[in-house]
Amino acid sequence: MNTNPAKRTNVFFNRNFRLVFLGALVSELGALLYSFAVGFYILQISDNNAFLQGLYLALCGISLLIFTPVGGVLGDRFNKAKIMYVCDFLKGGIIVLATVLMLLFPAADAHIVILFVLGILGNIISGIFTPASGAMLPHIVEADKLQQANAYFSIKNSLQSILGVLLAGILYAALPIHTLFFLVGLCFIGSGISETLIRYEHTPCTDRLTLRAAFDDMRDGLHYLKSQKAMLSLLGAILFINFFFAPVWGNFIPYFVRTDLAGAPSYLLSNVLTPELWSSVFSVFLGIGSLVGAAILSARKPKDKVGHTIAVCLCVIAGLMIALSAVYSLTAGPGGSPNAFLVSFCSGCLVVGLMMAWINVPASTAIMRIVDHDKLSKVNSLTNIGSQGMTPIASVLAGAVIQSFGSTVLLFACTFGFTVTAVLMLLSKSVRQL
Numbered sequence: 001m002n003t004n005p006a007k008r009t010n011v012f013f014n015r016n017f018r019l020v021f022l023g024a025l026v027s028e029l030g031a032l033l034y035s036f037a038v039g040f041y042i043l044q045i046s047d048n049n050a051f052l053q054g055l056y057l058a059l060c061g062i063s064l065l066i067f068t069p070v071g072g073v074l075g076d077r078f079n080k081a082k083i084m085y086v087c088d089f090l091k092g093g094i095i096v097l098a099t100v101l102m103l104l105f106p107a108a109d110a111h112i113v114i115l116f117v118l119g120i121l122g123n124i125i126s127g128i129f130t131p132a133s134g135a136m137l138p139h140i141v142e143a144d145k146l147q148q149a150n151a152y153f154s155i156k157n158s159l160q161s162i163l164g165v166l167l168a169g170i171l172y173a174a175l176p177i178h179t180l181f182f183l184v185g186l187c188f189i190g191s192g193i194s195e196t197l198i199r200y201e202h203t204p205c206t207d208r209l210t211l212r213a214a215f216d217d218m219r220d221g222l223h224y225l226k227s228q229k230a231m232l233s234l235l236g237a238i239l240f241i242n243f244f245f246a247p248v249w250g251n252f253i254p255y256f257v258r259t260d261l262a263g264a265p266s267y268l269l270s271n272v273l274t275p276e277l278w279s280s281v282f283s284v285f286l287g288i289g290s291l292v293g294a295a296i297l298s299a300r301k302p303k304d305k306v307g308h309t310i311a312v313c314l315c316v317i318a319g320l321m322i323a324l325s326a327v328y329s330l331t332a333g334p335g336g337s338p339n340a341f342l343v344s345f346c347s348g349c350l351v352v353g354l355m356m357a358w359i360n361v362p363a364s365t366a367i368m369r370i371v372d373h374d375k376l377s378k379v380n381s382l383t384n385i386g387s388q389g390m391t392p393i394a395s396v397l398a399g400a401v402i403q404s405f406g407s408t409v410l411l412f413a414c415t416f417g418f419t420v421t422a423v424l425m426l427l428s429k430s431v432r433q434l
Helices: 005-009 015-045 050-077 080-104 108-134 143-174 177-195 211-226 229-263 275-298 307-331 339-370 373-388 391-405 407-427
Strands: none
Touching: 015 050, 015 080, 015 108, 015 143, 015 177, 015 229, 015 275, 050 080, 050 108, 050 211, 050 229, 050 373, 050 391, 080 108, 080 177, 108 373, 143 177, 143 275, 143 339, 211 229, 211 373, 229 275, 229 307, 229 339, 229 391, 229 407, 275 339, 307 339, 307 407, 339 373, 391 407
């Protein structure tokens, strides 16, 4: 008889969960270091070319979207743990190879080409990895512990935002770019080693994988998703939410740091923080808010209906975006003082982080509970496409808008679109059924 109550209630006593958690911790730390460095490095070597940075983000996003359905088919047919560690080994290997090429070809143009190729290949691998990893938890965790497991993953992401982004800013300032990339490659390889130890009961698919079978699997997942009307409505709304929000973090913040902040005669804590480290500070505040939200959810029972809560949280974020856009237009920009915006944005990140935890954890848990396990990878791949499908377009358009009209116009356009979508989502009867 088990007399230890923790073993009955805490998902961390599950060996497979610990291995998945550790693998994700190491690989996502590597991904965080890479994404932080590459965004600033492209701006650095291209003389702050915002369009080029947007094009890089778009090509990476398109590669991810094209190969995510492939990952969904493979994830439901083959051992998910094997898919995960093979992908991590491959990604670690190509990053190390790209680092060597950057040392051999030191010209800025060569580095841009290498980074574009690396970004495309890395996101192809991520497209195969993500559906399998996203469908792993229901196979290794009891149904009543899924929200706790998702909450712990959210806490991990928050801690990475707090500590990992600070580390990324410090390493980016202290190390040559090729040394930083080499460390990223080692992170992915270390994650793959952890994932080789995962064991769970996998039933191999009996029919042979052919091109026609793959398309049949994709169609099967699409038909299944169509039957889930509430989930489909939520995905449609999130598609536009991400379209308007992704450029704020992916395009606006790096440009603000490299131009407004770096070009200001002085800014808050300039004797302590470089402009790039202020980007880390934003992520730290976002992580603190998300950490608090996930910690609260880890001790709560999941709700039967989460759609209305998600819509309310998005409306709160929309209100914050309106306020921050006003502060930026009045105080920051060329010739202005960025200090008021720095303080306002940090405060806003705390609240946004809290709202994001209360959106992502319940939504992920609800999908894992609703969807049949043998279709979860396919459905995950479709939901990833559905939620991120227009992000590459948004990245390119955002880069062009900044280049032609400035960062203020981009921020107001994103705020307007996000707010309209959030309000429509709040009024949607279908979303409230999720």
